[in-house]
Amino acid sequence: xxxxxxxxxxxxxxxxxxxxxxxxxxxxxxxxxxxxxxxxxxxxxxxxxxxxxxxxxxxxxxxxxxxxxxxxxxxxxxxxxxxxxxxxxxxxxxxxxxxxxxxxxxxxxxxxxxxxxxxxxxxxxxxxxxxxxxxxxxxxxxxxxxxxxxxxxxxxxxxxxxxxxxxxxxxxxxxxxxxxxxxxxxxxxxxxxxxxxxxxxxxxxxxxxxxxxxxxxxxxxxxxxxxxxxxxxxxxxxxxxxxxxxxxxxxxxxxxxxxxxxxxxxxxxxxxxxxxxxxxxxxxxxxxxxxxxxxxxxxxxxxxxxxxxxxxxxxxxxxxxxxxxxxxxxxxxxxxxxxxxxxxxxxxxxxxxxxxxxxxxxxxxxxxxxxxxxxxxxxxxxxxxxxxxxxxxxxxxxxxxxxxxxxxxxxxxxxxxxxxxxxxxxxxxxxxxxxxxxxxxxxxxxxxxxxxxxxxxxxxxxxxxxxxxxxxxxxxxxxxxxxxxxxxxxxxxxxxxxxxxxxxxxxxxxxxxxxxxxxxxxxxxxxxxxxxxxxxxxxxxxxxxxxxxxxxxxxxxxxxxxxxxxxxxxxxxxxxxxxxxxxxxxxxxxxxxxxxxxxxxxxxxxxxxxxxxxxxxxxxxxxxxxxxxxxxxxxxxxxxxxxxxxxxxxxxxxxxxxxxxxxxxxxxxxxxxxxxxx
Numbered sequence: 001x002x003x004x005x006x007x008x009x010x011x012x013x014x015x016x017x018x019x020x021x022x023x024x025x026x027x028x029x030x031x032x033x034x035x036x037x038x039x040x041x042x043x044x045x046x047x048x049x050x051x052x053x054x055x056x057x058x059x060x061x062x063x064x065x066x067x068x069x070x071x072x073x074x075x076x077x078x079x080x081x082x083x084x085x086x087x088x089x090x091x092x093x094x095x096x097x098x099x100x101x102x103x104x105x106x107x108x109x110x111x112x113x114x115x116x117x118x119x120x121x122x123x124x125x126x127x128x129x130x131x132x133x134x135x136x137x138x139x140x141x142x143x144x145x146x147x148x149x150x151x152x153x154x155x156x157x158x159x160x161x162x163x164x165x166x167x168x169x170x171x172x173x174x175x176x177x178x179x180x181x182x183x184x185x186x187x188x189x190x191x192x193x194x195x196x197x198x199x200x201x202x203x204x205x206x207x208x209x210x211x212x213x214x215x216x217x218x219x220x221x222x223x224x225x226x227x228x229x230x231x232x233x234x235x236x237x238x239x240x241x242x243x244x245x246x247x248x249x250x251x252x253x254x255x256x257x258x259x260x261x262x263x264x265x266x267x268x269x270x271x272x273x274x275x276x277x278x279x280x281x282x283x284x285x286x287x288x289x290x291x292x293x294x295x296x297x298x299x300x301x302x303x304x305x306x307x308x309x310x311x312x313x314x315x316x317x318x319x320x321x322x323x324x325x326x327x328x329x330x331x332x333x334x335x336x337x338x339x340x341x342x343x344x345x346x347x348x349x350x351x352x353x354x355x356x357x358x359x360x361x362x363x364x365x366x367x368x369x370x371x372x373x374x375x376x377x378x379x380x381x382x383x384x385x386x387x388x389x390x391x392x393x394x395x396x397x398x399x400x401x402x403x404x405x406x407x408x409x410x411x412x413x414x415x416x417x418x419x420x421x422x423x424x425x426x427x428x429x430x431x432x433x434x435x436x437x438x439x440x441x442x443x444x445x446x447x448x449x450x451x452x453x454x455x456x457x458x459x460x461x462x463x464x465x466x467x468x469x470x471x472x473x474x475x476x477x478x479x480x481x482x483x484x485x486x487x488x489x490x491x492x493x494x495x496x497x498x499x500x501x502x503x504x505x506x507x508x509x510x511x512x513x514x515x516x517x518x519x520x521x522x523x524x525x526x527x528x529x530x531x532x533x534x535x536x537x538x539x540x541x542x543x544x545x546x547x548x549x550x551x552x553x554x555x556x557x558x559x560x561x562x563x564x565x566x567x568x569x570x571x572x573x574x575x576x577x578x579x580x581x582x583x584x585x586x587x588x589x590x591x592x593x594x595x596x597x598x599x600x601x602x603x604x605x606x607x608x609x610x611x612x613x614x615x616x617x618x619x620x621x622x623x624x625x626x627x628x629x630x631x632x633x634x635x636x637x638x639x640x641x642x643x644x645x646x647x648x649x650x651x652x653x654x655x656x657x658x659x660x661x662x663x664x665x666x667x668x669x670x671x672x673x674x675x676x677x678x
Contacts, residue, residue: 052380054372056145058092060527063144065090065132067160068189068199072178076156076163076171077275083156083163084193085175087182088124088132090140091149096204103208103233103375104183105143108153108176108224109217110165110267112136117217119357119518120537124152124159133531138356139212141526141534142364143371149205153179155220157264157272160193164276165267167260167283168244168300173223180209180224184231207231208375211311212367214238214354215324222332228308234374236367238316239324239352242332244300245293247324251581252291252557252567253493254608255325259287260300291557293565306335312342312374314367318350319391319585320509322606326552330478330584333403342383344370345403347586348391349507351514357539358507358516359397364525390586394507394515394541404477404586409632413625415464415597415618421457424464424620426597427640428633431620437462438617441601443609447497450598451548454501461600462618465501468644473589473635475551477628479582483599484622485558487576489612490569492558495603496580498551498627502593508544517542548596552585555607558616575619592645597625 069084076083095102111117112124122136132152140150155175156163166172181187184207189199209232211221218240225235241247248255261283268276286296298304313336317329329345336343348358355363372378388403416431418424424437442460450461481496507515519538526534559567561576570576589595599618602609629635 053369053378054146054148054376056527058094058145058147060141060145061529062093063090064093064096066199067130067132068182068191068201069161069193070178070182070187070189072156072163072171072174073187074156074163074171074174076166076279077272078278079162079275081162083171084161084190085156085163085178086154086160086193087179087189088135088152088154089149090132090135090144091204092144092147095147099203101202101204101206102147102149103206103210103371104149104151105139105371105375106151106153106176106179106209106211107137107139107213107217108155108179108211108220109213110155110158110172111216112152112154113159113269114267117214118354118536119516119539125531133529135532138364138525138534138536141528141532142368143526145527146368148371148375151179151183155267157268157276159269161269162193164272164279165264166279167263168219168223168241169283169296170299172220173227176211176220176224177227177229180229180231183207183209208233210234210236210371210375212236212238213240215240215352222302225309225311225313226302226305228305228310230310232311234312234314234370236314236316236370237332238354239318239321240315240328241324242301242303242328242335243297245297246327246331248287249291250325250327250555250607251564251578252560253555254289254291255555255606257289257608259284259289261287291560291567303331303335306332306341307339309336309339309341313344314370315343315345316348316355317346318348318353318509318515319587320349320507320515320550321352322509323352326583326585327554327581333584334478344387346389349394349509349515350391351507351509353514353516356536357518358391358541359395360523360525360539388586391507392588393505394543404584404628405630407632408474408476408628408630410626411629411633411636413597413627413636415462415599415620415623415625417620418464423454423457423596424462426464426466426595426625428636430624433621435620436617437599437620438615439600440615441492441609441613443602444604445600446602446604446606447495447499447550447553447598447600448548449604450497450600451499451501451550451596454499454548454596454598461598463596463598465594465596466640468594469589469591469639470642470644471591471639473595473639474587474630475589475627476586476630478584479552479625479627480579481554481582481597481599481625482577482579482623484575484577484619486573486617486619487558487570487614488572488616489610489614490572491610491612492570492614492616493602493607493610494556494558494578494580494616495598495600495607496554496582496625497598497600497603498553498582498585498625499596499598500549500551500587500589500593501547501596502590503545503547504549505543505545506549508542511542511544513539513542515542516540549587551587551589552582553603553606554580554582555603556580557610575622577622589639591639599623
């Protein structure tokens with residue numbers, strides 16, 4: 001594993017183990033709408049009455065299983081030949097026999113050989129003749145009997161593909177886009193990796209494609225959609241990246257002591273490793289650790305091309321995902337909304353977890369109806385249902401017709417001094433001119449430590465709290481905190497955190513499983529063969545009782561105050577103003593709890609420290625939070641006036657699992673180690 005700097009000390013098992021690999025509404029498609037029952041081919045011009053849903057009427061055991069190598073038109077490994085990517089396909093034999101064309105569910109991944117997919121880390125397997133036997137996950141088992149083809153693409157440089165993986169760059173995206181083109185008759189496929197015999201998909205494919213995947217796989221779906229490729233009807237990105245710069249940096253502050261090249265090294269096949277050193281060197285040179293934005297980062301930014309997206313988008317993300325952090329879905333969602341892209345969203349309380357493992361039955365049913373609508377054209381009503389599903393407590397979900405709700409309004413809150421030995425005040429009134437707060441960066445402490453110490457004035461943070469709320473207050477959407485700070489050194493990082501201060505039972509997102517526990521029982525989702533089972537280990541919510549819950553976070557390098565694309569040395573003693581973006585979130589702070597804004601320096605384990613240890617003086621009269629609150633300023637005023645409920649006695653809690661023990665024992669999820677989960 002290649003890193004640009006020395007390794008950081010280990011402090012937990014969750015994402016450290018996962019760092020072995022990265023990231024392990026509505027139009028009717030123009031494609032033909034095949035009747036789900038076997039029979040004669042249906043002509044595209046013939047009106048077809050769509051049933052409510054596709055049915056499992058095709059044989060999975062007798063399905064066609066084949067491999068095709070698609071020409072990407074690139075020569076990433078510099079061998080003088082165009083790279084071909086391996087495409088493993090499983091599709092109903094009955095539709096092939098009758099000449100009926102069918103839509104495609106597609107998962108393009110770098111992980112099929114190196115690391116595996118899903119909670120059980122399944123890999124592709126092949127028989128002695130190289131024909132595919134096992135397709136990871138349940139997409140094939142479930143959708144092929146229902147009249148879909150499933151296509152699993154090896155990104156360039158991985159498994160059986162040519163070329164080199166370039167971590168979200170041109171090669172990665174073209175690897176999958178070329179397959180969409182091939183499925184629509186615009187690219188060339190071959191029956192072997194090096195031969196000349198062509199394979200045509202238009203004899204069996206309608207050209208309607210839905211891309212799906214978690215983490216890196218979902219990231220590729222985002223990137224391909226951002227090309228505007230014809231035929232891609234919908235994407236389902238799960239815990240996916242929308243900008244690789246924002247995976248490795250947050251407003252100039254490095255999030256990991258690494259650059260993308262080590263990911264390429266990890267997923268490349270042994271053959272690719274021998275030929276792709278120059279590609280990895282170019283990635284390293286083009287993605288500097290200092291956080292400066294470069295053309296290499298721009299190439300890997302899909303948000304800038306949101307206007308090109310023609311596919312509908314079904315986003316799934318964990319609000320406590322500290323691998324692919326929640327800011328990734330938020331900026332993508334906003335950009336898509338600005339361009340009128342049809343969207344749906346699920347937000348869970350987990351970390352980096354697939355919905356198959358936190359809400360299985362509802363997820364499979366919803367995904368089935370989503371693909372039926374967008375790929376088969378069935379009018380099943382999913383486009384008229386609530387856009388958002390939000391997990392409020394483990395296993396408890398609410399819905400919204402629109403997200404964020406129309407009543408969510410940007411609301412300015414201001415910090416002000418409080419009692420000398422306690423926290424400051426968070427309210428609507430600005431602080432008096434000259435009011436300040438001071439903090440000294442302590443890389444050994446982080447957001448949970450700060451929250452545990454909120455009622456005590458401590459040197460590593462500045463905390464500001466409301467009074468106990470008299471009624472619920474909902475944060476929904478993106479927020480930001482504008483800070484005016486004077487540093488004592490030439491470098492400084494800032495963290496802004498919103499916290500719900502009050503007891504709750506949450507998914508234990510920092511434990512192994514990131515909010516789920518894997519059981520020993522299995523449930524089956526589709527048809528099986530001896531080499532590819534549709535039965536997967538069941539899961540249950542893993543929960544923990546906490547005295548406070550982080551709602552949203554943001555990090556920034558103060559040196560980017562003038563230019564978000566370039567860090568500049570700071571002048572000690574000079575005041576700088578910077579706006580820290582907080583990740584989009586949806587959280588209800590219950591009556592009786594308090595809302596806190598905490599400003600700190602290095603957020604332990606979540607952002608790398610600066611090269612110095614600065615003390616920062618905050619000008620409170622020029623510092624403010626702009627939160628997206630349902631009901632706006634009026635809701636905040638109502639919640640912070642009137643009698644508050646009688647507080648519930650605190651639960652017995654265990655000592656903190658991060659940092660130095662606070663003055664009194666606290667509990668809370670451990671922060672995961674840096675890296676990238678699959």
